[in-house]
Amino acid sequence: MNYRTKHTGLRLTVIVALLAVFAGCKSVATPPASAPLAGTEPRxxxxxxxxxxxxxxxxxxxxxxxxxxxxxxxxxxxxxxxxxxxxxxxxxxxxxxxxxxxxxxxxxxxxxxxxxxxxxxxxxxxxxxxxxxxARERVDDYLVYRRKIPGQDWRQTSIQIRQRTLGGFDDKIVLDNQRIGTSCINCHSFVGNKTRYMSLGFRHFIFDTGTILVIDGKIEKIPLKFGYTTWHPGGDVIVFQQPRLTPRGSRAEESDLFYYRRSTRTVRPIPGLAREDWLQDGATFSTDGRELFASAAPKPWGATPTKDVPSEVLRQIVPFDLVRVRFDIDKDEWSEPEVIISSRETGNSILFPRTSPDGRWLTIRMMDYIYLVDLQKARETGRFEPRQCPELQTGESRGWNSWSSNGRWLVFSSSRETGIYIRTYLTYVDPEGQVHKPVLIPARDPSVQGEDPFMYNVPELIDEPIPVSADELAHAIRSMKFEEVNGYPPAKK
Incomplete structure (x- = not known):
């Protein structure tokens, strides 16, 4: 290639790039001040x-x-x-x-x-x-979420945990399953919207199954598969959901709740909850760590092993109650569970409890909506009364939600607009609990927003960036040895 050809090609490249930048930005006529009013807002x-x-x-x-x-x-x-x-x-x-x-x-x-x-x-x-x-109240600076193509097996598709800057459009990879030989990565969790304590689950047919813990910027690897996770605010106790193997066709997804204590490297079932005749789902600690709110339900088939239960029984929908268990971290003692919101009274399962950082509100999922429970009022009256929020229709049975550190913003995943693709929305909750119209998280290119094939779920708000790189996390999963855990594998009492 001679000098003239080389630089002609370079000039063409620059021209094409500039045309792409200014496409749609060419000079247009200025509308006259007398332009007639349409009378409606634009779509x-x-x-x-x-x-x-x-x-x-x-x-x-x-x-x-x-x-x-x-x-x-x-x-x-x-x-x-x-x-x-x-x-x-x-x-x-x-x-x-x-x-x-x-x-x-x-x-x-x-x-x-x-x-x-x-x-x-x-x-x-x-x-x-x-x-x-x-609003006057800020939202946390970062959003961590999981991105994947819906309907595809995790062994055959890309799954990424990503960190988005909410004040702009920077979006970086926290962990890509393609970096570790195609595995399932999910259930990231933090303490108090900070990244001092972080957990991230993984499942792999070569590197086994486990959880990565990031503590003060240092990575640990433990042989426990954390499902949906809640941390005690002190960072020492982690309650996690561990799914059981469930026969194909079963609607009752069986899982147990366990807690892991970092200081003693011990895993145990939660007394009163981890029973053979009960099902458990997600849980959340109260802001002070003295209570655990969890979804639980008695099995219609009792303690009969699932493999011996007729398929038509397994296919029935099991309604979950919301229960409360009190916890004394110093004595390592749990109370018996008490039902505080009954599925018999609501007519629906109560799932995905999350407490606001100020301790005022508890969000729960029933059907396609997120509900608010006023915890302050509940402690005064003894009644936990869920209030439906029509603005928070999720349209997705496993939608996730989390709070900002100041308790004014709620982020949630929903397929409300398409019925198929799950997006992430942000909504303002004022001091009186009034929920406002949700905002779809802004995109860099509005011309294609909402048209990509990915689902964006498990959104978590944090006010500081994750302190370890994608390379460090991938290396830990591939090469680090598992830490020893007392009580592993977790077993029921």
Missing amino acids: IFPDYAATVIPPNIAPIRFRIEEPGVAFQTRIHGDQGTEITISRSDPAVPIPEAEWHRLLESNQGGVLKFEVTIQDRLGGWRRFKEFEVRV
Whole structure:
């Protein structure tokens, strides 16, 4: 290749790149001030109208779902410099720097979005402004989640644990199962939205099954398969769900609850819960660590071994109650479980309990909705009364949710918009427990948001980055020896 050919090719590459950058950004006509009003708000995706957003969230980029050949969007508040975006493309890529300046100037206020569209005949329509409220309370800086293609076996697909920066669009891999010979990785968990204590489960047909613990930046590997996990706030005790092998076709997914004590490297069943005639599911500690809320249900077939139970019995749906077990960490003592919300009274299973960091609220899942329980009121009256939140329809039977460190934001996974693909949403919960319209986590490219084939679930909010790299975690799973654990394998008493 001679000098001229080489540099001609380079110039063409640069030109193509610039065309890609400015596609949709070419100069468009300015709408006249007299443009007639459409009388309605524009249709947009994601639907951010009438939502509440954190003052540190990434630009809520969207695409306008109205026909047209030119699109102008004005964003303004009572304070700060307005943002104007004029394009021949319906995508609205709000610039980051200008957006964050506008958010900072309008904390506790309202941003207004005005969309004006030109049709093919040259006429303009100015749509009614929609509003977005900016809360004063920040959301944690990072979101950790699991990404995979739904419906595919973990041995044949990519599964990644990822860490997203919520103030921008940086998204890094925490662990990729392709780095460890295709395995299942899941059930990441933290203490108090911090990364000082972290757990991450893995299942592999070569490297065996176990859990990675990250303690103060140091990695440990233990031969216990943590399912859904909750840490005691002190970081020494970890309660985890361990699924049992269940016959194909069974609807009653059998699992047990155990607790692992790091200081003694001991695993034990939780007395009163780990019984042959009971099923257990997820659990969560109270903020002070003195109570454990767990989903549990008596088996319709009692203590009969599952392999001896007729298939038509196994296929029935078993409703779960919410139980409370008191815990004394100093004496290592657990109380007998007491039912605090009965599935007979609600008519539905109670699953996935999560407590807010301020100790005020408990979220639970019933059918396709997340419910709020006022723990402060419950302790005063003795009644745990779930309140349905229509805004928190999940549309997904195993949807996960978690709280921000200040207790004002709830993040949850849901297939509410497509019925198939699970996305991650953020919703504001005010001090009185009023839940506001959820916000789909913003994407870098709004023109394709919601169209990728992945599911995004098990979202966890943290306020600091994970202190170990993807290489270190992969190396630990492949090469580290398992720590000895007293009581392993966990057995029922």
